[in-house]
Amino acid sequence: MASSHSINASLLGQSSNIEVTAAELVETDMEDEVDQLDSDSDAGGPEIDVSGKQNGLASGVRVPGHSLLPAVRLENIIQADGVTGNLALSKEGLFILSVATEEFIKRMAEAGQLKASSERRTSVNYSDMAATTQQYQEFMFLHDTIPVPIPLSEALQLREAKEKELIDEEPPAPASRPFRPSISISSSASAPPKTKAKSRSSTTNGQDKRNGSSSTTSRRERRSGSGGQRSSVGGTPDVDVTREGPWSEWAEMPGPRSTSGSVLNGRSSISTVARPSPLANGHSSVPSRSGTLTPARSREESSEHASPRHCPPPPARSSPLAGQEEAPWPGQYTGPASGFLQGPGGPFGHVAQNPGRILAILSVSGLSYLLPVPANPKIKVISQCSLDPPTSLCGFPFATTLIFEYYTMSPAKANGLPIIDIAPFLNDDPAGADLRGSTAAALHKACVEYGFFYLDISKYADRSVPEHLTDLAREFFALPQEEKDKLAMKNQDHARGYARLKENVTNGKADNHEGLDIYRPVENPDKSKPLWGENQWPSVPGFMDRYEAWVEKMKALGLIVMRAMALGLGMSTDEWNELRKQVDDSFWVMRVIGYPPLPNDYDGFSCGAHKDYGCLTFLYADPTPSALQVFSSRPGAIEFAGTDLVTQGSEKGVWLNADPIPGCVVCNIGEMWEIWSNGLYRSTLHQVVHRGSNYRVSIPFFFEPNFDAHIKPLAAALRLQEAEGKNQPIEPRRSVVYGDFLLAKVGSNFEFGKGKYDN
Numbered sequence: 020m021a022s023s024h025s026i027n028a029s030l031l032g033q034s035s036n037i038e039v040t041a042a043e044l045v046e047t048d049m050e051d052e053v054d055q056l057d058s059d060s061d062a063g064g065p066e067i068d069v070s071g072k073q074n075g076l077a078s079g080v081r082v083p084g085h086s087l088l089p090a091v092r093l094e095n096i097i098q099a100d101g102v103t104g105n106l107a108l109s110k111e112g113l114f115i116l117s118v119a120t121e122e123f124i125k126r127m128a129e130a131g132q133l134k135a136s137s138e139r140r141t142s143v144n145y146s147d148m149a150a151t152t153q154q155y156q157e158f159m160f161l162h163d164t165i166p167v168p169i170p171l172s173e174a175l176q177l178r179e180a181k182e183k184e185l186i187d188e189e190p191p192a193p194a195s196r197p198f199r200p201s202i203s204i205s206s207s208a209s210a211p212p213k214t215k216a217k218s219r220s221s222t223t224n225g226q227d228k229r230n231g232s233s234s235t236t237s238r239r240e241r242r243s244g245s246g247g248q249r250s251s252v253g254g255t256p257d258v259d260v261t262r263e264g265p266w267s268e269w270a271e272m273p274g275p276r277s278t279s280g281s282v283l284n285g286r287s288s289i290s291t292v293a294r295p296s297p298l299a300n301g302h303s304s305v306p307s308r309s310g311t312l313t314p315a316r317s318r319e320e321s322s323e324h325a326s327p328r329h330c331p332p333p334p335a336r337s338s339p340l341a342g343q344e345e346a347p348w349p350g351q352y353t354g355p356a357s358g359f360l361q362g363p364g365g366p367f368g369h370v371a372q373n374p375g376r377i378l379a380i381l382s383v384s385g386l387s388y389l390l391p392v393p394a395n396p397k398i399k400v401i402s403q404c405s406l407d408p409p410t411s412l413c414g415f416p417f418a419t420t421l422i423f424e425y426y427t428m429s430p431a432k433a434n435g436l437p438i439i440d441i442a443p444f445l446n447d448d449p450a451g452a453d454l455r456g457s458t459a460a461a462l463h464k465a466c467v468e469y470g471f472f473y474l475d476i477s478k479y480a481d482r483s484v485p486e487h488l489t490d491l492a493r494e495f496f497a498l499p500q501e502e503k504d505k506l507a508m509k510n511q512d513h514a515r516g517y518a519r520l521k522e523n524v525t526n527g528k529a530d531n532h533e534g535l536d537i538y539r540p541v542e543n544p545d546k547s548k549p550l551w552g553e554n555q556w557p558s559v560p561g562f563m564d565r566y567e568a569w570v571e572k573m574k575a576l577g578l579i580v581m582r583a584m585a586l587g588l589g590m591s592t593d594e595w596n597e598l599r600k601q602v603d604d605s606f607w608v609m610r611v612i613g614y615p616p617l618p619n620d621y622d623g624f625s626c627g628a629h630k631d632y633g634c635l636t637f638l639y640a641d642p643t644p645s646a647l648q649v650f651s652s653r654p655g656a657i658e659f660a661g662t663d664l665v666t667q668g669s670e671k672g673v674w675l676n677a678d679p680i681p682g683c684v685v686c687n688i689g690e691m692w693e694i695w696s697n698g699l700y701r702s703t704l705h706q707v708v709h710r711g712s713n714y715r716v717s718i719p720f721f722f723e724p725n726f727d728a729h730i731k732p733l734a735a736a737l738r739l740q741e742a743e744g745k746n747q748p749i750e751p752r753r754s755v756v757y758g759d760f761l762l763a764k765v766g767s768n769f770e771f772g773k774g775k776y777d778n
């Protein structure tokens with residue numbers, strides 16, 4: 020025990036500036052494990068050759084075909100964790116593991132070094148390593164293992180306040196009562212965040228402003244209350260696309276990682292049992308690059324490994340949804356180590372700020388509690404843990420630390436946004452015709468009802484590709500400001516390039532993000548013409564190539580989805596061919612956006628409420644939860660929201676979290692589709708409110724019509740509306756040439772920067 024404390028202290032503590040991690044406050048019994056590992060070697064176990072000489076290598080030299088990591092060390096770790104059960108790892112398996120581990124060490128060390136050098140330091144310290152788990156998707160799974168340190172005084176204050184709050188909320192149970200951990204969270208804590216209902220006038224061509232006072236535009240339309248009319252479409256198959264989809268794929272995958280008090284050896288010492296998962300044995304699973312946990316083991320197998328010592332089965336009454344279908348939590352796990360203790364709003368700030376994945380720690384000094392799980396149908400207990408033995412830290416007794424994880428119903432179910440698998444449209448296999456029909460119908464329904472949906476592209480694009488793009492984006496955003504400013508939009512046509520933090524203004528308020536806009540290249544570029552300049556690419560190695568490849572992929576996806584939508588609208592082949600001609604040379608735009616956390620007192624949003632003005636947006640975002648919000652006035656959504664109704668324009672509704680789902684992009688339709696569909700499809704308001712502690716990156720790709728496309732209501736949409744309206748002829752409403760429409764928006768940006776454009 021002492022050994023781990025001393026290691027922690029040496030890592031974290033400077034006598035003048037003592038820092039502790041949240042994990043230290045949540046004292047665990049992992050010291051036992053550390054001691055045990057140490058004692059392996061102490062007791063004459065295999066010598067650990069840290070020099071690599073065991074492999075005949077000079078220290079520190081990586082030679083292909085050899086590993087610096089002694090196999091015996093890896094074997095010890097694997098055996099100590101019981102990772103492979105009774106199965107032995109072959110020599111090759113072990114070797115590959117050690118090579119991969121070396122690669123991991125290298126990458127993480129490089130990431131830490133990058134952070135240190137960005138602050139002009141020569142030594143990489145703890146906080147640099149902790150920062151990597153905030154900044155790089157591939158290390159985010161270590162979020163709780165290497166929590167960002169907070170000052171001791173702050174941590175103690177938070178803990179004290181938290182304890183006081185808990186004691187105020189519920190009296191301790193009689194001492195004789197059997198220990199039945201539970202926790203009380205006020206129901207308001209589980210409700211979606213209250214976002215300010217912003218009062219904005221309804222403008223048809225809302226203008227964005229840059230630099231606060233300017234009259235320039237960003238690439239978003241800022242309209243409120245001007246959504247497309249909702250109408251249901253008769254005769255369309257009513258397909259429920261909120262299917263298991265990726266959920267079923269993940270059913271065998273671990274959900275959120277068990278809260279780990281472990282700091283140094285990276286092994287979790289806390290187990291979960293309420294929802295059987297490979298984590299039930301208390302081990303950190305092997306992460307994929309996305310930070311999701313990959314090894315899929317059967318439920319039986321995982322419960323076998325459950326440690327009864329740490330994992331009492333949940334009380335029968337623990338879950339108000341007991342017996343209902345268990346759904347794994349797919350999003351990025353946000354552990355108490357940072358989110359809870361450091362989240363805005365102090366203790367429970369995390370809870371309030373992150374509905375959907377509520378975690379709570381109850382540290383009790385010598386008391387047992389029976390606190391009722393709130394009778395709130397939105398809350399489902401997914402795991403609980405108790406830690407023993409009783410211990411103390413910094414003089415504070417910790418008789419028992421309880422950790423509960425709650426989450427509201429799975430986001431797809433909670434937010435109701437459909438998940439649509441595009442796979443049937445990836446080929447023309449005649450056997451897939453039925454599936455294509457139902458997918459097209461599902462798309463139609465999603466566009467009528469929400470204007471937003473998840474597009475499952477897991478069979479189309481490897482997840483690692485956009486993940487890598489976010490890493491590249493982080494590299495770019497981590498550059499010194501003056502480097503980024505070299506790509507300023509004003510150096511080109513005022514549309515292509517980099518916009519600083521808060522430069523983009525929505526609804527009169529500066530957005531708390533920075534971004535890089537890349538547009539479809541044009542022939543004969545001329546930066547003196549709006550939109551007609553050249554793209555400005557960061558010099559980050561690989562950036563341009565990787566992003567260009569993604570653009571190609573997304574352009575092709577645009578055509579695939581358009582075809583599916585044409586089918587959903589009941590268009591004939593000829594009609595589709597006509598529509599295709601309007602989008603086959605898309606004047607696409609790609610944004611790379613970086614969002615620092617929104618300051619608590621910030622009078623604005625990460626990205627204010629707006630509608631996208633083009634055709635289709637495919638949004639890939641890192642796994643940060645509770646950032647992108649979609650406005651919905653559907654009755655189901657309102658019911659879910661309870662009292663959190665907000666008014667946007669003339670509509671009452673609710674902001675739903677559109678958290679990322681692995682393998683999916685969030686897709687929404689822009690205003691061009693409102694025109695094509697004569698208002699049948701909705702272009703929906705959305706906003707970003709990123710209150711997490713990490714730096715969020717998103718990469719929306721805007722698949723737009725051709726520059727010269729003449730957009731007007733499609734005959735198929737009018738037919739549908741007429742059928743619905745008992746065959747009364749419907750007047751087409753609006754029509755625009757896309758390029759003119761775009762210039763009207765972005766042109767004013769140009770005028771602001773350059774003086775009036777005169778062609």
Ligand SMILES: O=C(O)CCC(=O)C(=O)O
Pocket residue numbers: 239610612626631638640646647705707717718719
């Ligand atoms: O970052 C996001 O999640 C959304 C960004 C967005 O809506 C936009 O750029 O239009």
Ligand SMILES: [Fe+2]
Pocket residue numbers: 239629630631705
């Ligand atoms: Fe948007």
